[in-house]
Amino acid sequence: MSLEYAILSTLFASPCSGYDLAKQFDGSLGFFWQARHQQIYRALNKLETQGWLVAETIPQQGKPSKNIYALTAAGRAELQAWVQYPCEPPMLKNELLLKLFAGELLSRDCAIAALTRHRQRHCDRLTTYELIAQQDYPDVAQLSLAERMKYLTLRNGIRYERDRLAWCEEAIALLAATPDP
Amino acid sequence: MSLEYAILSTLFASPCSGYDLAKQFDGSLGFFWQARHQQIYRALNKLETQGWLVAETIPQQGKPSKNIYALTAAGRAELQAWVQYPCEPPMLKNELLLKLFAGELLSRDCAIAALTRHRQRHCDRLTTYELIAQQDYPDVAQLSLAERMKYLTLRNGIRYERDRLAWCEEAIALLAATPDP
DNA sequence: CGACGCTATGCAACAAATTGCATTTAACTC
DNA sequence: GAGTTAAATGCAATTTGTTGCATAGCGTCG
Incomplete structure (x- = not known):
């Protein structure tokens, strides 16, 4: 729909x-x-x-x-x-999480490589979003209501990518710090 | 697939x-x-x-x-x-953002009501995730590599919901603070 | 006793999304 | 001169996901 x-x-x-x-x-x-x-x-x-x-x-x-x-x-x-009309927040579908969940079959190096790739993607997207924010919304206080709503979609993206980035880094650190069995 | x-x-x-x-x-x-x-x-x-x-x-x-x-x-x-096999981070599909992007057609009250609903959903999910974390992963330092990978999927959820929650609150605050035209 | 929920499977129809292919003409590049 | 990009549209086939329905016996709650 x-x-x-x-x-x-x-x-x-x-x-x-x-x-x-x-x-x-x-x-x-x-x-x-x-x-x-x-x-x-x-x-x-x-x-x-x-x-x-x-x-x-x-x-x-x-x-x-x-x-x-x-x-x-x-x-x-x-x-x-x-x-x-009211709507619900979407559920996630994330292939990487599925792979991590398989756990036993995934080597540490492989997991870290995948996380590093993801980290890079999120980093790239974040850069894009931040550039748009700078160019299109230099002064948030001046925005009208409708403009603020549009701005919030961008803020959403910025927060999201930053958070994903942080998770990737946390994940890499946690896996890297695992003592050899 | x-x-x-x-x-x-x-x-x-x-x-x-x-x-x-x-x-x-x-x-x-x-x-x-x-x-x-x-x-x-x-x-x-x-x-x-x-x-x-x-x-x-x-x-x-x-x-x-x-x-x-x-x-x-x-x-x-x-x-x-x-x-x-390498995979890409998924793209988002978010109905609420679509509605905010429509902007002009959405009233402030309506937007705030929708955001409040979302806030509640994320809050509920976060509570669930944190309970699981507490029960299933009391001591992260003791986990094996495979267990850490599974734990990371949960950490992902916790971070995600916390971040969504924070965005909802930021958004509500920004819309509430809009001066009447 | 009757309504409901749980275990356990699956078909059929539909809607949503992806993949692959195809057309037409201009402008640009190698 | 050949090949690619861009503008502009669309069909066909397939995959993926949803909705609705059907079956069937057992246990439980009121």
């Missing part, structure tokens, strides 16, 4: 094509919701059939013509209802 | 039935990988066809007979290869 609403909410901000949407999902939207273009085009068709958005076909020279989608009143109402 | 390996790894620890596996997924395994019984039985059939595990049917009086599954040598080898 959420994919549909992610699309509606992006189109609410400004009407655009499936291709543009895909780029949004590659960018900041993708930090907390991912989708590839195949999924997006399929969802757009469904949403159009439901009457929550309308398409306007714009012919272009050279390139294939594009469909610009915009919310209808019904779509807007639907989105409005959805944002207010 | 990971579901299959989660099953293999549980069966590696000790052979059991589909029903028992489902209970594992309801318990601590479920903290980082979820599956319901329908999915588990489907996967078990697939894994048996692939020759990674064998079933032994045990008739029981009163209850339906159960199939006890155990790893084959091939299954064990497969699992061993998998734990060593």
Whole structure:
């Protein structure tokens, strides 16, 4: 369900094509919701059939013509209802934890190598997020309510990556400090 | 794919039935990988066809007979290869963040109510995890390597929930402190 | 006694997501 | 001149996950 609403909410901000949407999902939207273009085009068709958005076909020279989608009143109402509807925090699915849980089959070196890789990924993501925070939100006190909400999604990412980073380091230290049996 | 390996790894620890596996997924395994019984039985059939595990049917009086599954040598080898194979940290999918990102459509009260709910959920989970830590891992220094790896999955959960909790509180505070426009 | 929960399995339908492939034309690079 | 990237769309097949249902006997609680 959420994919549909992610699309509606992006189109609410400004009407655009499936291709543009895909780029949004590659960018900041993708930090907390991912989708590839195949999924997006399929969802757009469904949403159009439901009457929550309308398409306007714009012919272009050279390139294939594009469909610009915009919310209808019904779509807007639907989105409005959805944002207010209570939701639950998601459950995690984490492959690395699954591997650590297997325990007996994993060597110390192998585990530390995997943790180091993860550490690096989180570090990279954190750098990205912090750069965005610096550029887009230099002064939090000046932000409007809606802007603060958007800022909080970024804060979420920053906290999350920092915490993952710290866990990786804690984990590496704990495994490294294990006395040889 | 990971579901299959989660099953293999549980069966590696000790052979059991589909029903028992489902209970594992309801318990601590479920903290980082979820599956319901329908999915588990489907996967078990697939894994048996692939020759990674064998079933032994045990008739029981009163209850339906159960199939006890155990790893084959091939299954064990497969699992061993998998734990060593590098993996990436998962991407988040978070509905609440999607709603905050919609921003303009969400009222302050509504956002704070949602955040408060989330705060409560994370608080509950944290309590559960900390209880398990206390009971099952009273003395970390005494743990073997494999035990430490399992312990780290719990530490991951504890850190995670604490951090989510802190974010919720930070978010509530930031929204509450927004001056009326 | 009847309702419910537990043990134990599984099918069928559906929804969500991934993977692979395919088209068209311009612009750029090697 | 050949190959790649980018814009722009989409189908088909498969995998993964959810929802709903069905069976069947035993124990327990009110």
